Amino acid sequence: MDARGLRAPATASVGFVTGGQLANFTCLAAARHSVLAGAGWDIAEQGFHGSPPLRFVVGSHRHGSIDRAARFLGIGRAGLTIVPTDSQGRMSPEALDQALVGAEGPLIVCLQAGEVHTGAFDDFAALIPLARRHGAWIHVDGAFGLWAAASPGLSHLTAGMADADSWATDAHKTLNVPYDCGMAIVRDPADSIAAFRTGGDYLIYSGLDPWDVTPELSRRARGVPAWAALRSLGRSGIADLIDRLHANAVAMAAGLRTVESVEVINDVDYTQVMFRLGSDEATRALGAAILVDGTAAMTGAEWEGRAALRCSMSSWATTPEDIVRTVEAIRGLVAAGSPAG
Ligand SMILES: Cc1ncc(COP(=O)(O)O)c(C=O)c1O
Incomplete structure (x- = not known):
């Protein structure tokens, strides 16, 4: 399966994980690796001790799984910059612009496709270029909202979203497959591989394997129900x-x-x-x-x-x-x- 239906690039890696929580974690682990590597720091090799500070910019109405993912990744609350959101939970471009004044060094900006209460979408077309100017990795939490991209009548909600670096979604929400089917999509598979690749002499390799792009090794074939739903619905x-x-x-x-x-x-x-x-x-x-x-x-x-x-x-x-x-x-x-x- 590729990520084109969700308007992500066809070459992106798609890692199947348990749900939105782990999809956010997986994408953000790739992000952490990449932005620190950009500052000359190899987190896999050197760990966090003595690393350049990493700034993680989020909206005030982000989902709780974002904070939890940050916690798992060693980005403490002190590393979070919280940007005010409007009455629907959308990050305002002016507020993001303000939050990024003087921002340099490793930077991740987390946007949202579908606020869990209001369903609101961040204005990607306005926000992503702002974040890009500061060299940020842009992640989109689209646990249920990413799927709007697949509807011609609703895809305006996701305009500009394809310019992000990573996208988290759930097949077990909008696509209606059984629970335990999140998807971590990363623009450049090299970033996922850098964060996750592992192996063992007893394994059979296919080039790009699930353990290359997710934190798991043995796990069920989550891609099968997702593929079946996509194939039967078209x-x-x-x-x-x-x-x-x-x-x-x-x-x-x-x-x-x-x-x-x-x-x-x-x-x-x-x-x-x-x-x-x-x-x-x-x-x-x-x-x-x-x-x-x-x-x-x-x-x-x-x-x-x-x-x-x-x-x-x-x-x-x-x-x-x-x-x-x-x-x-x-x-x-x-x-x-x-x-x-
Ligand atoms: C926007 C958003 N992100 C993340 C999640 C977490 O997803 P999961 O419960 O599949 O881990 C949810 C769950 O509702 C969500 O709405």
């Missing part, structure tokens, strides 16, 4: 799947706006819908009631210090009728429970 089937998830989100938001006391919080550009009632107490009570009711499952969230409920459209099996049933169930629960306030 380019148009994947676009159709993504468009249906998006249409469900738009319909859900429209339905929720007709329910008294409900406020839809986010711009529904992709597959996420976040909403709340008038008070945190009412929002949390509704969340608990929805899970008991069982018509739909959604999780609670915190957005800008307030409680919210979060729907993530990710199942191929969800129909427009399911959305109507869910909205009506919520309408009934709000009316019946009404600590709605």
